[in-house]
Amino acid sequence: MTPDSSRDGRLERALASLRGLAVGDALGSQFFVPVNYPLLKRRELPPGPWQWTDDTEMACSVVAVLSAHHRIDQDALARSFAEHHDFDRGYGPAVNRLLRLVREGGDWRELAAALFNGQGSWGNGAAMRIAPLGAYYADDPEQATHQAEISAYPTHQHREAVVGAMAVAAAAALAGAPGGPPSAEDLLDGVVALIPRSAVGAGLRRARSMLDYGDAGTVAAVLGCGRRTTAHDTVPFALWSAARALGDYEQAFWTTAQVGGDVDTTCAIVGGVLAAGKAGAPPSGWLEQTEALPDWAVPTSS
16 A cells, blocks of 8 residues: 555645644744743643744645645745745744845845854754645655755755654654554654765664653653754654654644753644644644644645
8 A cells, every 4th residue: 555646645745744844843933932831741731822933834734835846846946935924923033034145136145045054943943844745745756856956055055964864754654554553663764765875874873772662751851852943952852753643633733842852843844743643633622722734834725
């Protein structure tokens, strides 16, 4: 049995992953509010509605571009990021400036390449938004990593950021297999096999060796959990957490959120990967509390 490779089948998977990403992002972001700290410790939900952040807003552009072009068109993606950029969604200062300049007619190629003294950004932004693309290409994980690589460059041109996006897309593609989610070991082995050597890859190999650790806090202390907001400080732990709870969205969310760090982003990655497979959909009650996706992002069949 192979994944549905029709346009509608691919978009259905991408939208399911986008919903899972949005729930993880929106709910995770609630735990930056001090009054909600005790709820996180008790695994209790804060009052809704939950508003999503830049993670979801950018992921919406990824899905919209896939819907329109059936692949990643970098210019269209950069335009969508810029046109839908909401400053109040929590973007980092470098991306805020880049997207403003793109709106004003700047060339994303030059702007993204110039970030951080010409090194490009190695932040986790390219990874946080990409799980729906992996779900879209569940029938072709190699193509998922290729398209994820292309998708990173309009904002993130450092190799670690690019590989971080490739890794998350690969994980979502593998999680979207129609026969049910793979084992934790198979998921991480599959991701490592699909990405180039890198700090992200080294972190994932270490994550693979820690799958039998029961204390997520210890794992996060070793792998990182996004406190530095870099791809290699974020992606290995997020995929460790996703791999250990494929098919159980609630368990994956709480495990990820309770270690702290860049909670909205780690939970967005985990939520998008899990929801790429039908068994990993978020609870319906959580979806109801999450801010609705914008109309412009929701693909329609033709």
